[in-house]
Amino acid sequence: MDERLIIAGFGGQGVMAMGQLLTYSGMIEGKNVSWLPSYGPEMRGGTANCNVTISTEPVGSPVVLEATTAVVLNLPSMDKFEESVVPGGNLMINSSLIEKKAERDDINVYYIPANEIANEIGNARIANMVMLGAYIEITGSIKIDSVYEAFGKVFGETKAHLLPVNKDALKRGAEVVREQMKVNA
Amino acid sequence: MAIVFEKTKGLTDKPTHYCPGCTHGIIHRLVAEVMEEMDLLDNAIGVAPVGCSVLAYEYFNVDMHEAAHGRAPAVATGIKRVHPENFVFTYQGDGDLASIGTAEIVHAAHRGEKFTTIFVNNAIYGMTGGQMAPTTLIGQKTTTSPYGRDEATTGKPIKMSELLATIDGAAFVERVAVNNPANIRKAKKAIKEAFKVQLEGKGFGIVEVLSTCPTNWGLTPVEAMKWLEKDMMPYYPLGNFRKPEEVE
Amino acid sequence: MTKVLMKGNEAVGAAAIAAGCHYFFGYPITPQSEVPEYMSRELPKVGGSYVQAESEVAAINMVYGASGSGARVMTSSSSPGIALKQEGISYCAGAELPCVIVDMMRGGPGLGTIQPAQGDYFLATRGGGNGDYRLIVLAPADVQELVDLVMEGFDLADIYRTPVMILGDGMIGQMMEPVEFKYQQRTDLPEKDWATRGKGKGKQKNIINSLYLEAEELEKHNHHLQAKYAEIREKEKKVEVYNIEDADIVITAYGTTSRIAKTAIAKLEKEGYKVGMIRPISLYPFPNEAYEKINDNCKGVLTVEMSTGQMIDDVKLSLNGRIPTYFHGRSGGMVPGPEEIVEKVKEILGGGK
Numbered sequence: 171m172d173e174r175l176i177i178a179g180f181g182g183q184g185v186m187a188m189g190q191l192l193t194y195s196g197m198i199e200g201k202n203v204s205w206l207p208s209y210g211p212e213m214r215g216g217t218a219n220c221n222v223t224i225s226t227e228p229v230g231s232p233v234v235l236e237a238t239t240a241v242v243l244n245l246p247s248m249d250k251f252e253e254s255v256v257p258g259g260n261l262m263i264n265s266s267l268i269e270k271k272a273e274r275d276d277i278n279v280y281y282i283p284a285n286e287i288a289n290e291i292g293n294a295r296i297a298n299m300v301m302l303g304a305y306i307e308i309t310g311s312i313k314i315d316s317v318y319e320a321f322g323k324v325f326g327e328t329k330a331h332l333l334p335v336n337k338d339a340l341k342r343g344a345e346v347v348r349e350q351m352k353v354n355a
Numbered sequence: 356m357a358i359v360f361e362k363t364k365g366l367t368d369k370p371t372h373y374c375p376g377c378t379h380g381i382i383h384r385l386v387a388e389v390m391e392e393m394d395l396l397d398n399a400i401g402v403a404p405v406g407c408s409v410l411a412y413e414y415f416n417v418d419m420h421e422a423a424h425g426r427a428p429a430v431a432t433g434i435k436r437v438h439p440e441n442f443v444f445t446y447q448g449d450g451d452l453a454s455i456g457t458a459e460i461v462h463a464a465h466r467g468e469k470f471t472t473i474f475v476n477n478a479i480y481g482m483t484g485g486q487m488a489p490t491t492l493i494g495q496k497t498t499t500s501p502y503g504r505d506e507a508t509t510g511k512p513i514k515m516s517e518l519l520a521t522i523d524g525a526a527f528v529e530r531v532a533v534n535n536p537a538n539i540r541k542a543k544k545a546i547k548e549a550f551k552v553q554l555e556g557k558g559f560g561i562v563e564v565l566s567t568c569p570t571n572w573g574l575t576p577v578e579a580m581k582w583l584e585k586d587m588m589p590y591y592p593l594g595n596f597r598k599p600e601e602v603e
Numbered sequence: 604m605t606k607v608l609m610k611g612n613e614a615v616g617a618a619a620i621a622a623g624c625h626y627f628f629g630y631p632i633t634p635q636s637e638v639p640e641y642m643s644r645e646l647p648k649v650g651g652s653y654v655q656a657e658s659e660v661a662a663i664n665m666v667y668g669a670s671g672s673g674a675r676v677m678t679s680s681s682s683p684g685i686a687l688k689q690e691g692i693s694y695c696a697g698a699e700l701p702c703v704i705v706d707m708m709r710g711g712p713g714l715g716t717i718q719p720a721q722g723d724y725f726l727a728t729r730g731g732g733n734g735d736y737r738l739i740v741l742a743p744a745d746v747q748e749l750v751d752l753v754m755e756g757f758d759l760a761d762i763y764r765t766p767v768m769i770l771g772d773g774m775i776g777q778m779m780e781p782v783e784f785k786y787q788q789r790t791d792l793p794e795k796d797w798a799t800r801g802k803g804k805g806k807q808k809n810i811i812n813s814l815y816l817e818a819e820e821l822e823k824h825n826h827h828l829q830a831k832y833a834e835i836r837e838k839e840k841k842v843e844v845y846n847i848e849d850a851d852i853v854i855t856a857y858g859t860t861s862r863i864a865k866t867a868i869a870k871l872e873k874e875g876y877k878v879g880m881i882r883p884i885s886l887y888p889f890p891n892e893a894y895e896k897i898n899d900n901c902k903g904v905l906t907v908e909m910s911t912g913q914m915i916d917d918v919k920l921s922l923n924g925r926i927p928t929y930f931h932g933r934s935g936g937m938v939p940g941p942e943e944i945v946e947k948v949k950e951i952l953g954g955g956k
Binding site: 396397398399400402409410412413416417418419420421422423426429430431432433434435436437438441442458459461462465466 | 626628652654656657658660661662664665666667668669670671672673674676690691694698799800801802803804805808809810811812813814
């Protein structure tokens with residue numbers, strides 16, 4: 171297994187946290203992992219992104235130029251990273267904020283209304299968790315239980331009370347892509 | 356035979372390299388005597404500067420550091436953080452403290468670092484051969500102000516005690532001179548008070564000592580003392596600028 | 604001990620505290636500010652002291668004072684700030700003060716950029732400050748190695764009474780990887796009977812000093828330092844070597860660049876190329892013997908750096924003209940991709956596997 175992700179969006183959409191949760195989960199499962207954030211000037215108001223590697227092999231370059239999955243939470247991120255997905259890889263689009271359709275036809279494309287689902291659950295800030303639930307459903311690269319375990323490690327015990335609502339988001343994300351996976355298959 | 360006078364144990368037996376008539380010797384002795392009287396010789400850690408007193412680490416009979424030019428307050432900060440129970444002092448000249456080391460002295464005071472600085476101001480760079488210092492008086496001739504210090508291009512002499520007294524972390528600030536026995540006694544008293552401020556954990560303390568440099572001023576030792584009184588003291592007034600209430 | 608996921612810069616702080624370093628003097632600069640942030644948060648918990656200095660110049664001189672007082676002490680910065688520390692580093696080397704200095708390199712010269720680079724190789728390995736001195740320079744390639752080298756760095760600093768520089772870059776400072784704190788402190792650490800603690804506590808009056816006004820004395824001191832560096836060169840070289848007996852081409856790189864090179868090597872091997880690798884872990888002492896062991900039929904040694912070519916000088920000195928050398932570098936904060944390295948290798952080998 172060699173999962174290389176680009177997760178991108180506006181600052182504040184939780185792309186860094188989503189990446190860290192995924193990375194921690196991979197570590198819990200004994201995989202080789204790395205998390206590399208962008209820390210350039212684009213952090214200020216523009217797009218933020220992080221690269222995550224989860225692999226059974228030692229991690230070479232932590233920089234993800236050829237992504238097995240790109241998760242894009244806003245339009246500038248999609249414009250930037252659609253071309254970074256390897257043929258046969260996954261492009262996960264937050265369709266709540268991105269109206270555009272993917273141009274490529276050699277990759278699997280998923281449209282997830284992450285902000286709408288998050289709002290339905292009642293917490294606008296967990297759109298990232300909807301995307302994470304969808305990602306796990308699509309790739310099966312980590313177990314959902316590992317995410318639950320990693321939650322406290324990444325966010326601290328003071329945020330433990332937020333776990334139930336985050337579990338909801340993960341579940342809803344998984345549900346929404348299940349239908350699309352049949353189409354892609 | 357009864358002993359009526361002894362050299363302080365705060366100084367080593369090494370002969371100093373200071374020029375005839377230079378007042379560094381007096382100031383060294385005052386600092387050493389106060390440390391001995393306050394029983395600090397086994398506990399003190401001093402920091403020597405770059406300048407005429409660069410070799411002070413050989414003269415003070417306590418543990419010493421030799422710092423880079425102007426950095427003595429930073430070095431003293433490092434020492435005091437590791438050894439908060441030790442008595443720590445820096446001994447610096449006016450090139451060291453008032454020019455290259457302004458950031459270090461201002462911020463040591465600003466943090467309220469609990470060490471004491473002895474600041475020897477003789478209005479000139481002595482060790483490098485008599486160049487202009489920030490403390491050089493207007494009109495004073497030096498090797499880099501050969502026509503006399505010009506206010507228009509070099510500003511007015513900087514008054515470090517007044518400057519540092521504006522900083523809340525500076526618990527004790529006093530300017531003294533060593534030009535006559537009465538002032539020497541006052542200088543010793545100020546040094547003792549400043550040391551006490553440190554030992555009581557009240558903050559940063561500094562004693563500025565107006566000093567002579569007959570060699571680079573081009574004067575005899577006697578003339579130099581007179582120049583200090585007539586020219587330096589009016590511009591750099593003696594007195595206390597700041598002290599904790601309890602020490603008064 | 605279980606692994607924890609840590610950011611490189613925070614791992615530096617955690618490793619230092621685990622190694623018994625309770626004093627840190629720093630100044631904010633991207634991309635290393637998480638080190639002072641971590642230390643300001645964690646040092647009070649262990650009874651230590653964090654000082655945010657007024658400048659990098661002051662910070663390294665605080666290190667001088669703390670080290671001269673017998674404590675384990677660290678400072679960190681990134682390239683422009685490390686340039687400012689050179690005065691104090693030279694004084695620490697001259698006064699033989701152990702300390703650890705972390706440089707998370709960014710693009711230069713001047714204010715440059717905050718993105719990762721490796722343009723401080725010369726500064727780190729050639730002395731950087733004034734006078735005839737060297738630092739032990741260690742270059743980690745991942746966050747676990749960063750932790751291990753920081754901890755070992757304190758031991759090496761104490762054993763040789765010399766400053767040790769950890770040379771990372773913005774990428775390793777910012778990235779998160781699993782780490783564990785497993786390094787065992789060496790048992791042969793010398794007593795610091797030279798440190799100032801007040802002469803009542805020591806056996807004699809101690810002086811921390813780098814001034815030797817007599818030329819004969821200073822030359823003697825320089826010979827003493829050189830003898831120490833010779834011992835360091837003999838005992839402390841660290842290097843990772845891969846497949847150099849058989850390789851048609853050897854790639855050499857350090858730090859995070861070596862990881863990109865490894866990804867490139869994996870791609871090349873899939874295509875049937877025989878590629879070796881030398882990854883210097885200690886940049887001073889430079890592991891020159893590794894290059895002497897490259898097979899004679901090797902067609903070239905490719906140095907890859909995030910600079911316009913600095914370590915390649917040491918590679919050339921080590922090879923002494925025996926094998927042709929090539930260079931591929933990106934600078935200014937650009938990170939080379941594996942494909943660039945693959946292409947360069949193919950260009951050198953002329954398509955022949």
